[in-house]
Amino acid sequence: MDQKEAQVELERATEAARGGITAIERALLGKLIEVCNRPAFDVVLWTGETFSGVPGVQAPSRILIRDRGALVRMLANPELYTGDDYADGRVDIDGDLVGVLEAIYRGLDSLPERSMKARFLRWINRPRPNTLEGSRRNIHAHYDIGNAFYRFWLDREAMQYTCAYFRTPDLSIEQAQIAKLDHVARKVQLAAGDVVYEAGCGWGGLARHFVKRHGAAKVRAFNISEEQVAYAREEAARQGLSDRIEYVLDDYRNMSGACDVFVSVGMLEHVGVDNYPTLGGVIDRVLKPHGRGLIHSIGRNRPMPMNAWIEKRIFPGAYPATIAQMMRIFEPAGLSVLDIENLRLHYADTLQHWLDRFDENVDAIRARYDERFVRMWRLYLAGSKAAFQVGALQLFQIAFARGNDNSVPRTREHLYREATDGSL
Amino acid sequence: MDQKEAQVELERATEAARGGITAIERALLGKLIEVCNRPAFDVVLWTGETFSGVPGVQAPSRILIRDRGALVRMLANPELYTGDDYADGRVDIDGDLVGVLEAIYRGLDSLPERSMKARFLRWINRPRPNTLEGSRRNIHAHYDIGNAFYRFWLDREAMQYTCAYFRTPDLSIEQAQIAKLDHVARKVQLAAGDVVYEAGCGWGGLARHFVKRHGAAKVRAFNISEEQVAYAREEAARQGLSDRIEYVLDDYRNMSGACDVFVSVGMLEHVGVDNYPTLGGVIDRVLKPHGRGLIHSIGRNRPMPMNAWIEKRIFPGAYPATIAQMMRIFEPAGLSVLDIENLRLHYADTLQHWLDRFDENVDAIRARYDERFVRMWRLYLAGSKAAFQVGALQLFQIAFARGNDNSVPRTREHLYREATDGSL
Numbered sequence: 001m002d003q004k005e006a007q008v009e010l011e012r013a014t015e016a017a018r019g020g021i022t023a024i025e026r027a028l029l030g031k032l033i034e035v036c037n038r039p040a041f042d043v044v045l046w047t048g049e050t051f052s053g054v055p056g057v058q059a060p061s062r063i064l065i066r067d068r069g070a071l072v073r074m075l076a077n078p079e080l081y082t083g084d085d086y087a088d089g090r091v092d093i094d095g096d097l098v099g100v101l102e103a104i105y106r107g108l109d110s111l112p113e114r115s116m117k118a119r120f121l122r123w124i125n126r127p128r129p130n131t132l133e134g135s136r137r138n139i140h141a142h143y144d145i146g147n148a149f150y151r152f153w154l155d156r157e158a159m160q161y162t163c164a165y166f167r168t169p170d171l172s173i174e175q176a177q178i179a180k181l182d183h184v185a186r187k188v189q190l191a192a193g194d195v196v197y198e199a200g201c202g203w204g205g206l207a208r209h210f211v212k213r214h215g216a217a218k219v220r221a222f223n224i225s226e227e228q229v230a231y232a233r234e235e236a237a238r239q240g241l242s243d244r245i246e247y248v249l250d251d252y253r254n255m256s257g258a259c260d261v262f263v264s265v266g267m268l269e270h271v272g273v274d275n276y277p278t279l280g281g282v283i284d285r286v287l288k289p290h291g292r293g294l295i296h297s298i299g300r301n302r303p304m305p306m307n308a309w310i311e312k313r314i315f316p317g318a319y320p321a322t323i324a325q326m327m328r329i330f331e332p333a334g335l336s337v338l339d340i341e342n343l344r345l346h347y348a349d350t351l352q353h354w355l356d357r358f359d360e361n362v363d364a365i366r367a368r369y370d371e372r373f374v375r376m377w378r379l380y381l382a383g384s385k386a387a388f389q390v391g392a393l394q395l396f397q398i399a400f401a402r403g404n405d406n407s408v409p410r411t412r413e414h415l416y417r418e419a420t421d422g423s424l
Numbered sequence: 425m426d427q428k429e430a431q432v433e434l435e436r437a438t439e440a441a442r443g444g445i446t447a448i449e450r451a452l453l454g455k456l457i458e459v460c461n462r463p464a465f466d467v468v469l470w471t472g473e474t475f476s477g478v479p480g481v482q483a484p485s486r487i488l489i490r491d492r493g494a495l496v497r498m499l500a501n502p503e504l505y506t507g508d509d510y511a512d513g514r515v516d517i518d519g520d521l522v523g524v525l526e527a528i529y530r531g532l533d534s535l536p537e538r539s540m541k542a543r544f545l546r547w548i549n550r551p552r553p554n555t556l557e558g559s560r561r562n563i564h565a566h567y568d569i570g571n572a573f574y575r576f577w578l579d580r581e582a583m584q585y586t587c588a589y590f591r592t593p594d595l596s597i598e599q600a601q602i603a604k605l606d607h608v609a610r611k612v613q614l615a616a617g618d619v620v621y622e623a624g625c626g627w628g629g630l631a632r633h634f635v636k637r638h639g640a641a642k643v644r645a646f647n648i649s650e651e652q653v654a655y656a657r658e659e660a661a662r663q664g665l666s667d668r669i670e671y672v673l674d675d676y677r678n679m680s681g682a683c684d685v686f687v688s689v690g691m692l693e694h695v696g697v698d699n700y701p702t703l704g705g706v707i708d709r710v711l712k713p714h715g716r717g718l719i720h721s722i723g724r725n726r727p728m729p730m731n732a733w734i735e736k737r738i739f740p741g742a743y744p745a746t747i748a749q750m751m752r753i754f755e756p757a758g759l760s761v762l763d764i765e766n767l768r769l770h771y772a773d774t775l776q777h778w779l780d781r782f783d784e785n786v787d788a789i790r791a792r793y794d795e796r797f798v799r800m801w802r803l804y805l806a807g808s809k810a811a812f813q814v815g816a817l818q819l820f821q822i823a824f825a826r827g828n829d830n831s832v833p834r835t836r837e838h839l840y841r842e843a844t845d846g847s848l
Contacts, residue, residue, distance in 0.1 A: 106828065109758075109827070109828065165835075166834065167835060167837075169834070301754070301755065301758065301759070301760050301761070301827050302755040302756070302758070303755075322751065322755065323747065323748070323751050323761055323764075324747070324748040324749075324751035324752075324755065325748075327746065327747050327748035328748075330725070331725065331726040331727075331746065331748065332726070334533075334725065334726070335725070336725050336766065336768070336815060336818065337725070337747055337764065337766060338765075338766045339764065339765055339766065340747075340761065340763065340764035341762075341763055341836065342760065342761060342762045342763065344760070345830060345832070345834055346834065389830070390828060391760060391827040391828045391829075391830075394760065403533070403725050403815040404530065404533065404814060404815045405815075406769060406813070406815075408769070410590065410593070410769055410770065411589075411591060411840075412765065412836070412839075412840070413591075413840045415836075415840075416835075416836070416837045416839075416840040
């Protein structure tokens with residue numbers, strides 16, 4: 001041991017004595033920053049010690065680790081635990097929350113899949129049975145949040161908890177959600193008198209818009225969430241649409257009868273790849289010979305599990321599939337894919353609108369829930385925006401018809417004609 | 425054996441004696457018609473005996489089997505041998521050639537995959553090593569046909585041997601091929617000054633159009649066919665474009681350098697699914713950070729081998745892949761699919777134009793080649809039209825960019841704006 005090494009060792013011992021970190025912790029944290037590939041943030045410990053994202057450069061944002069427990073959990077499984085610790089305030093981000101999360105995603109995304117760094121990351125994020133312990137603590141909280149919470153930050157027009165369509169960049173979130181519904185309506189060539197089946201209807205905004213604006217004769221909208229269906233029914237009654245909309249509190253797999261249009265916006269994420277052929281079978285069972293369909297879903301460019309924290313704390317069982325995986329819906333059912341559009345950056349914009357509105361209402365949300373809840377949801381919204389922004393998540397709209405249907409539109413010009421009916 | 429059975433047996437023996445068919449042949453032929461699921465044609469033997477597609481109804485078209493050999497081969501492997509026998513005139517079609525082929529495709533397509541009928545069909549069409557014997561007799565003939573043959577029936581503007589784009593139904597084949605090239609140019613946001621790499625350039629029409637109409641600074645167009653490259657170079661020189669187009673007589677896998685736009689129209693059918701990741705690797709190697717790409721290819725709704733006769737006689741090694749299979753190009757390379765459009769019915773229209781022009785020039789073609797050649801090509805063009813018409817084949821255009829490129833267009837409106845530069 002030369003003089004310099006001896007001095008370093010002395011400093012370490014001193015730090016550890018005053019609650020600093022051990023050599024192994026230091027090495028692992030250094031490695032964790034390294035796999036982020038020169039991120040635009042520094043990491044600052046409760047001791048004041050700073051680990052630079054890019055050595056010699058002061059980063060615009062800082063991740064603050066406020067105690068040893070948070071560090072140990074970050075080193076054990078950052079993807080899962082650090083979300084919780086952020087919610088608890090034991091980890092904080094000083095600066096641009098979305099920017100920091102983007103830097104992490106972007107760094108991880110640039111790793112070659114078989115590199116040592118990627119392997120290190122998979123190793124520390126590996127699933128462990130015991131991580132499930134206590135994982136339910138927020139699930140009930142999430143499901144019991146109720147409709148009121150989402151009204152604080154979703155659009156006030158159609159209550160859409162899915163990607164909007166910014167036909168032009170200046171649209172409000174209300175306009176962009178209506179534009180999304182109009183875009184879907186055009187893609188399925190919705191016509192007056194059509195019978196529409198919807199799988200997973202959320203708060204029912206699509207059904208109301210399809211009836212009000214596009215003259216659908218009947219929409220049967222399926223959802224297994226009692227609270228959402230109650231809201232949807234109330235809203236349809238209030239708007240005098242109850243005779244043309246049936247909100248069905250049931251699983252989409254129990255659909256029967258026949259429809260001109262099958263649509264599902266934001267349900268596929270919860271279906272599970274193994275059930276895709278079943279979904280295709282349901283579509284095949286109910287779609288009329290010249291029926292049109294559309295599935296709108298978050299997706300991936302390559303197969304990857306959902307972020308562990310989001311999967312455990314926000315969306316249990318959620319999985320964003322690749323286009324190849326989504327084809328398992330259509331192939332066995334003999335359905336023909338007509339059009340796939342990737343609206344990734346529209347979801348980043350949608351999330352920014354949600355974040356802005358969340359922040360506008362943050363005092364009311366905090367008063368009704370608590371600070372931990374506020375931090376958890378901001379982290380989730382910011383992390384989701386970051387994921388779309390860097391390309392870790394995609395948004396696919398897939399339009400389809402029966403394989404032998406020659407009445408399908410020849411071009412997509414009709415999607416882009418100037419609307420004469422005031423639709424967006 | 426009761427009286428009726430005895431009479432039937434007597435009739436069969438009588439027929440066999442005058443060169444008719446045996447009971448087993450009769451049963452197999454009946455089965456073959458049955459798997460076509462009540463097709464709109466009758467089958468008439470050289471004996472005059474007629475087998476109805478739909479019992480009790482006279483069909484609009486008839487398949488004529490002119491001798492026992494053709495029947496035996498049809499019963500052994502209809503997909504492979506009957507094409508040859510049609511070319512030889514031992515099988516003929518009286519009525520609507522495309523219509524008969526459509527009826528066959530449509531019937532087969534309606535069979536449940538695990539049904540006894542489908543299994544029967546797979547069994548008689550099963551690959552047998554000895555069917556390869558002599559399979560090369562037409563391959564050389566096909567490759568030695570030369571450029572002159574294709575000039576008899578392809579468009580005269582850009583010599584495109586791929587699906588056209590009928591932006592409006594009234595376009596001529598020349599206009600629709602130019603419209604296709606413009607559609608591709610818009611999808612890759614081709615801009616003046618761009619460097620374009622093309623994998624599989626045919627007779628080089630895309631490169632010339634991209635330079636002439638869209639101001640590409642440079643197109644490097646790869647093709648391994650000497651004859652096509654010679655034609656392309658000559659045509660570029662004639663039009664004074666040689667300084668901006670480099671036709672490279674080499675495999676696309678040897679591409680190097682960097683491009684703004686990567687495009688491949690009608691090559692993927694010959695690449696082979698196992699080589700898709702290699703193709704993706706080539707794209708990843710040459711595409712600039714904000715580069716745009718498009719692959720245009722025949723495809724399928726579900727995995728299925730190429731029609732055996734076409735694969736052996738017309739396009740050795742060709743395979744139309746599903747969307748899921750095509751994703752093997754993009755997933756490993758971290759590319760992001762932005763847009764998939766299915767232009768199936770445009771290919772049916774394209775083939776009709778080619779058939780019409782083929783028929784206009786049929787005397788000249790017959791004089792230069794022979795009747796067998798004419799029949800083979802008409803069967804191939806008609807069969808291809810039928811396959812697109814009934815949905816057995818698809819045509820996919822897949823636009824893509826790098827996974828982290830946020831400069832991609834937000835909407836597809838730019839594809840459908842009225843052109844101000846006279847492009848289609």
